[in-house]
Amino acid sequence: MIPAAFDYVRAGSAAEAISLIGQHGSDAKFLAGGHSLLPLMKLRLAQPSVLVDIGRVTDLSYIKDAGDHIAIGALTRHMDVEKSSVLAQHAPLLAHAAGHVGDPQVRHRGTIGGSIAHADPASDLPATTLALGATYVVQGPKGSREIKASDFYLGFLESALAPDEMLTEIRVPKMNGAGWSFQKFNRRAQDWAIVGVAAWRRNGDSGVALVNMGQTPVLASSVAGALKSGASIADAAELAVAEASPSADNNASVEYRTHLAKVLVRRALEQASA
Amino acid sequence: MQIRVTVNGVEHVSDVEPRTLLVQYVREALGLTGTNVGCDTSSCGACSLHVDGEAAKSCTLLAVQADGAQVTTIEGLAGKDGSLHPMQKAFMENHGLQCGYCTPGMVMAATSLLKEIPNPTEEDVRIGLEGNLCRCTGYHNIVKAVLACAGK
Numbered sequence: 001m002i003p004a005a006f007d008y009v010r011a012g013s014a015a016e017a018i019s020l021i022g023q024h025g026s027d028a029k030f031l032a033g034g035h036s037l038l039p040l041m042k043l044r045l046a047q048p049s050v051l052v053d054i055g056r057v058t059d060l061s062y063i064k065d066a067g068d069h070i071a072i073g074a075l076t077r078h079m080d081v082e083k084s085s086v087l088a089q090h091a092p093l094l095a096h097a098a099g100h101v102g103d104p105q106v107r108h109r110g111t112i113g114g115s116i117a118h119a120d121p122a123s124d125l126p127a128t129t130l131a132l133g134a135t136y137v138v139q140g141p142k143g144s145r146e147i148k149a150s151d152f153y154l155g156f157l158e159s160a161l162a163p164d165e166m167l168t169e170i171r172v173p174k175m176n177g178a179g180w181s182f183q184k185f186n187r188r189a190q191d192w193a194i195v196g197v198a199a200w201r202r203n204g205d206s207g208v209a210l211v212n213m214g215q216t217p218v219l220a221s222s223v224a225g226a227l228k229s230g231a232s233i234a235d236a237a238e239l240a241v242a243e244a245s246p247s248a249d250n251n252a253s254v255e256y257r258t259h260l261a262k263v264l265v266r267r268a269l270e271q272a273s274a
Numbered sequence: 275m276q277i278r279v280t281v282n283g284v285e286h287v288s289d290v291e292p293r294t295l296l297v298q299y300v301r302e303a304l305g306l307t308g309t310n311v312g313c314d315t316s317s318c319g320a321c322s323l324h325v326d327g328e329a330a331k332s333c334t335l336l337a338v339q340a341d342g343a344q345v346t347t348i349e350g351l352a353g354k355d356g357s358l359h360p361m362q363k364a365f366m367e368n369h370g371l372q373c374g375y376c377t378p379g380m381v382m383a384a385t386s387l388l389k390e391i392p393n394p395t396e397e398d399v400r401i402g403l404e405g406n407l408c409r410c411t412g413y414h415n416i417v418k419a420v421l422a423c424a425g426k
């Protein structure tokens with residue numbers, strides 16, 4: 001399967017990428033690792049007329065300790081997130097989740113920025129960064145702005161990014177020794193989660209987010225709220241789907257997803273509390 | 275668009291349409307048909323080759339993305355005199371293939387894996403090859419071959 005024809009331009013920097021995307025209008029798209037976009041283009045579910053390749057903007061591939069948070073460049077590949085010693089120390093939940101994206105070939109090419117910008121509710125890193133209370137830095141023709149992960153996801157594959165804005169950095173608060181867990185339930189290795197849960201817990205505080213439980217990644221605020229007011233893990237986990245709106249597909253019915261979410265949230269909290 | 279790619283040590287300068295997939299480029303433009311297309315939807319790993327030393331699925335890469343890169347296909351693993359790469363030998367000796375369709379991709383994924391984890395456990399190998407499917411379900415012997423190549 002071959003994508004529909006398109007024009008290809010290459011950006012050497014974020015500024016150049018933003019100017020190119022502005023120049024080519026709403027039919028142009030950024031190409032990062034291509035591991036979400038190219039499969040869609042091959043199926044002709046996406047037919048951009050211009051691709052602006054940002055894969056060579058290597059100065060946006062970094063993982064830095066920035067004091068209270070870790071700053072991750074949008075072009076950092078899943079494999080580099082997985083293997084990062086900085087993240088192993090300060091945000092092990094994210095490193096671990098990145099190691100569960102697809103397979104090694106996918107992790108060699110796919111980027112954290114592409115995964116977040118794509119805003120797929122079934123993807124692992126949008127929900128994981130949401131659970132961690134991350135902030136995304138985006139840059140557009142008028143300068144840069146910060147968007148909280150909790151304000152970023154608007155609908156299925158829809159985010160607060162304007163078409164001429166580029167995601168440049170992901171800021172993840174340090175976990176400061178919090179317990180954590182990543183539960184990914186699937187039937188075949190390499191697959192997306194049927195349901196997934198990213199969770200952390202430290203003293204009274206916690207963060208829980210769900211993968212593939214609605215049109216967007218879902219922050220399970222009710223679970224965190226219940227834990228804060230002293231509920232048991234079992235009782236809190238019963239609230240797993242309070243914010244979710246799962247749909248049915250070939251893998252799971254709504255009832256099954258709902259059941260899985262509660263079970264996986266309970267397991268995640270038990271592991272994060274151990 | 276003009277690209278310059280070094281494939282198996284030989285530099286090629288080619289004019290390609292931007293939509294040309296890397297697998298199409300190596301198979302059709304360069305005639306290196308050892309890299310197979312299985313699923314064509316980035317699931318099976320049959321099309322795995324190395325880009326700058328790391329396994330990648332060439333059905334999900336554009337040739338223009340490999341501009342300037344070092345690409346190695348299964349044809350580039352064996353020695354100039356035809357002597358097999360240790361991974362190829364290990365697959366042969368451990369009966370790591372049946373029909374052979376998945377084999378080039380398996381071997382490329384396995385050599386990339388051993389670069390990242392030189393001393394893998396059986397579980398490392400099974401997880402490390404999760405992007406590669408074998409329709410003949412020869413997984414046991416494939417894992418055995420990779421472990422043998424790693425000296426286990």
Ligand SMILES: Cc1cc2nc3c(=O)[nH]c(=O)nc-3n(C[C@H](O)[C@H](O)[C@H](O)COP(=O)(O)OP(=O)(O)OC[C@H]3O[C@@H](n4cnc5c(N)ncnc54)[C@H](O)[C@@H]3O)c2cc1C
Nearest residue numbers: 030032033034035036037102110111114115117123124167
């Ligand atoms: C076989 C396979 C299995 C997979 N399994 C999983 C899985 O289990 N879990 C999972 O989470 N993901 C999975 N993925 C998806 C993978 O994680 C992708 O790498 C990721 O979703 C997209 O990143 P990319 O860099 O490839 O982005 P691309 O495909 O290049 O881009 C995706 C979209 O984001 C836009 N974009 C990219 N970067 C930016 C940016 N910096 N600013 C603004 N817009 C941008 C593009 O225009 C495009 O619309 C899988 C993919 C494959 C092929």
Ligand code: FES
Nearest residue numbers: 312313314319333
């Ligand atoms: S042909 Fe590329 S992954 Fe199957």
Ligand code: FES
Nearest residue numbers: 372374408409410
């Ligand atoms: S040997 Fe036949 S597909 Fe693997």
